[in-house]
Amino acid sequence: MAKSVALACFLGLFLAFAAADHSPLQDFCVAQAGGSVFVNGMACKDPKTVKANDFSFSGLHLPGNMSNPVGSRVTPVTVAQLPGLNTLGISAARIDIAPWGINPPHIHPRATEILLVLEGTLEVGFITSNPDNRLISKVLQKGDVFVFPQGLVHFQRNTGFGNAVAIAALGSQNPGVITIANAVFGSTPDISGDILAKAFQVDKIVVGQIQSKF
Ligand SMILES: *[C@@H]1O[C@H](CO)[C@@H](O)[C@H](O)[C@H]1NC(C)=O
Numbered sequence: 001m002a003k004s005v006a007l008a009c010f011l012g013l014f015l016a017f018a019a020a021d022h023s024p025l026q027d028f029c030v031a032q033a034g035g036s037v038f039v040n041g042m043a044c045k046d047p048k049t050v051k052a053n054d055f056s057f058s059g060l061h062l063p064g065n066m067s068n069p070v071g072s073r074v075t076p077v078t079v080a081q082l083p084g085l086n087t088l089g090i091s092a093a094r095i096d097i098a099p100w101g102i103n104p105p106h107i108h109p110r111a112t113e114i115l116l117v118l119e120g121t122l123e124v125g126f127i128t129s130n131p132d133n134r135l136i137s138k139v140l141q142k143g144d145v146f147v148f149p150q151g152l153v154h155f156q157r158n159t160g161f162g163n164a165v166a167i168a169a170l171g172s173q174n175p176g177v178i179t180i181a182n183a184v185f186g187s188t189p190d191i192s193g194d195i196l197a198k199a200f201q202v203d204k205i206v207v208g209q210i211q212s213k214f
Helices: 002-015 180-185 193-200 204-213
Strands: 072-077 091-097 102-107 113-119 121-127 135-141 145-148 153-158 164-170
Touching: 072 102, 091 102, 091 153, 102 180, 113 121, 113 135, 121 145, 121 164, 135 145, 153 164, 180 204, 193 204
Parallel strands: none
Antiparallel strands: 072 091, 091 164, 102 153, 113 145, 113 164, 121 135, 121 153
């Protein structure tokens, strides 16, 4: 209960911020399931057929499955899961991280993210643009909030003894995620090993070893 109240306050707080997506031109534009029109965002369903459930998502009280190589799980609530978010410029996510697990370095190309720790201890950080590439990082405890500016590489790691739980609010209905390691070493098709060997200043064999993990 305390958690859901915290979440509600938190999302309300976020609404007061300037969202990154374009402003709506009507009260709402609930995304149409299976819509075949390609627009910037998603086509609206007939407003007369809109129901309360179009503006609702359930299940964020449940921990995500952290049994994977990075030891974390992100449960997103974007326009893909909550059609009523279409055109509204915000979304949310639950992040579960096992002890010493990480949410690996990634970018949200379309959103600033504000993160609230509900349980546990999280080391978080982001890196500024070239040429400084300064690491701005901090250890957060339950109740602490941290903001990751739009488009910057950022990460989280659970440095505590128990599982960590955080709720993120993001300034886009569709923030997008680019996980650096997966994008660079796991693209389809592969980026040429020569390019990555030069970019990372390592032997091509090392590049091949990393590529084989993705
Ligand atoms: C969690 O994920 C692992 C690995 O994919 C899987 O083996 C396991 O059954 C999953 N656990 C649950 C509760 O879904």
